Amino acid sequence: MLRRLKLKRFIIVEGDSLNVISWLKGGVPPPLRFDAMFDEIDDLIAGSFIDINHLQRSANGEADSLARGGLFFSYFKELVGKEVTVELKNDLAIRGILHSVDQYLNIKLENTRVVDQDKYPHMMSVRNCFIRGSVVRYVQLPPDGVDTDILHDATRREARGG
Incomplete structure (x- = not known):
């Protein structure tokens, strides 16, 4: 049975x-x-x-290089308290309120919900989660959370080497 x-x-x-x-x-x-x-x-x-x-440690290469640059870390700190959607490398997409992010782009979300609940019904009861930066494929930002001037300035500084 x-x-x-x-x-x-x-x-x-x-x-x-x-x-x-x-x-x-x-x-x-x-x-x-x-x-x-x-x-x-x-x-x-x-x-x-x-x-x-x-x-493998090599799987952390992308996250480590982004963390060393610090380009996105300072930007994501500005989005704390806003709703974001995080798509993982295994195709799971989770929407929630960004609670915190660290220098390795590890993300903590609160009030989460799975975007495709039919495909991932076992995740429907998850309300808070911690996501390791190395498993993130994309982070979809809220339209009002994109300040292109800050991104352009940060990209220019990164291109100049500092």
Whole structure:
């Protein structure tokens, strides 16, 4: 007899540290100094579907180069509090209020909803999410959030090398 699996949330974890990925998957126990932290993680994710993946460090190349340039980081900070749509490299598009962004263009969204709910029904219960910068394909900005003068100035500075 099949029972419907009731999950609290769907969580995707990606990292470039093989050790941490192994600890999270449970294949290798974490060092004792991290035991309490991993016990807390286990409690937080209980009842969730978790997809844990290892990424090669080279997969972070684009995000790292953008972060070093800082071109987009300062621009995205101006969009905090506005609605954006983030399209991921796996074709999932999530719309929400930009809560925060860091120098690696990792994005935290609140009040999220999936753009294509028929294709991703398991994501309908997700209301807040953290998106790693290296998995972002596009960020669609609100029309009133585009200040072309700032973008032109930043692009000119970047072209001059600083």
